Amino acid sequence: MDNNQFHFTEELVVQNAEGTGNRRPDIVCFVNGLPLVVVEAKRPDSNKEGKSTNVEAISQHIRNQKQDEIPHLYAYSQLLLAINGHEGLYATCGTQDKFWAKWKEEQIPEAEFVRLKNHKLSDEELNALFNHRPAKDKTDYQSLLAAGDLTVTDQDRLIVSLLRPERLLDMTRLFTLFDKKAGKIVARYQQVFGIKALIERINTFDDTGAREGGVIWHTTGSGKSFTMVFLSKALIWLEELAQCRVIIVTDRVDLEDQLSRTFASGGVLTDRDKKMQWQRLESV
Template sequence: MGWRHLQGDIDVPYLTERGSFREVLLLDRLRAAIRRINLDEVGRPWLDEARINEAVSILERLGAAKLMEANQIATDLLLRGTTVAGDPTRHGGREQTVRFIDFDHPECNDFLAINQFRADPPWATGESDFCVPDAVLFVNGIPLVVVECKSPAATDPLAEAIEQLLRYSNQREWVEEDEGIERLFHYNQIMVATWFYGARAAAVGASAEQYVEWKDTAPVPMAQVAAELGVERQSAQQILVAGVLRPAHLLDIVRNFTLFKQDAGKTVKIVGRYQQFRAVHAALHRLQTGQTRLQTGDQDGRGGIIWHTQGSGKSLTMVFLVRKLRTLPDLRRFKVVVVTDRQDLEKQLSQTAALTGETVRKATSIEKLKELLAEPGADLVFAMIQKYQGQESALRMRDLEEEGRPFGSEELFPVLNESPDMLVRR
């Protein structure tokens, strides 16, 4: 699946590439990855030890007291990188971005799984004051995934695994004192609770009820995964591993299907579900392979319908789609138009869409809508369907009906933009 394995050890820290059990970053791997993935214009490493150490120090010292705030800062660093002074000769001293993960080329990163990973909390004083997650998955020496495994013979293995994860991350609100290794979860992107017959995943900070199954391996076909594993039918555990923890999928989820929002004054982390991940990839495949109306001479072959039940997260699916669009060279130029039919829905969707990080442009009138649609370039436009059907258009439709002529037999709306790079979401 793309991960190297290292056997954990609870007695000797250097066997898990650390100087102390209080360290949660694998610093040698992190420094090597930073040097390897940050290249100059001709493809050569350019960072010296001082600049690498500066970047590592920024990632180590997040400057936040609370777990969720620290996790948001760390996640932003993973996605955007940090800046250091450029080389005077190469860059004229201008600041340069240093990346911790190469999201565009997953194969350039280092993927390591360590089982029985001992981590000591700051308050530990004895040989028994430590935690040992069953498995921790590191990308470039950064702990992105924590897995807790339980025996299927346990009374309630799922509940026990989730309880353990909550304890390790200091998220058991009914416990007043610190009891876990919160620093390990500053960088966490996925929590996995698993037993032989099943598996659930969630974002850090999630309650037990928010741990969900991952029921598909898309965009990799289930049959391909079965062949890779040499089985006829995958278990829920195997499906989650193949769907979420395949290196390219994990980096995709971190980059495009993860966001933070404020809820009742608290920072909440959201990770997309399997149906959202699958739907976005299916939509992108259609956009990349379907033919335009100019090519077919008839219908545009890039459209489609994503079926959602009420409350299943269609607004977030839109956010994830826009975010991933902007990372793909052949699709990032698209203008995205979101059409709604209710004011309350427009408000809700536009607030959610702001989580893409883009400026949401609202059409407050028909003329403003025409102006926004006519402008070239990639942006995110919101419009209510009533703006297409003002009083004048409604009257004209009535006149056409009375004359026995079909609506559309004359051009009521001028062509505003002939670009094929427009995505309309209703």
């Protein structure tokens, strides 16, 4: 963690692929100089009744990834955020608008969100944030703080949960994968915390050296195949778990085929490994 550098900037000017104009993503977060997060921020009040302004933020993300726009910025991005002051949604590159999701935090207590939202900034920090802005912006901000504690919103929870340095690196390393068919995929919060619980359980032994078992329950179409791929990826990446073995038991052949294709497509198995593994199972 200490070997990484974290920066962000507002209104980053990025020339489009054809050199005919620029786009300005609202916020870009850099890790070691790589733009790993792109944020589009909108006003909370919408001109379209019943529609969140986050719809516009998502639309801009999707537009900016087109080949004649600024896809070269998104080539490095792992997380995309759409925020509007009250709400927040996240996705990754290539995610369709219907798959953008909310985040529900299970490890950070609400009191921590409140503390961070109302943390008093030093004069140096205030100057860094407001010296390049109209003086009214700083006055308005100070008036908000003087009125009492600020209310934590879903936008705040999303930003704090996903953009803490350790969580961002976790999401990049363990919970983002490239699928040959679906493209880049980022885990939902249920998958993240389910896999974290699995890793903790695998690393916990009783006095006899045994582990407890457990169940993660999925509904149909909720991403259980990708949960398996994310878990396998975590086992490979985490040095203390690299020698683990995964045995998948299914109750029908078509599910075996589906899972083997998902593992191979997600890069956990090569096609050759997939064939060898399933041949061994069939011969048992």
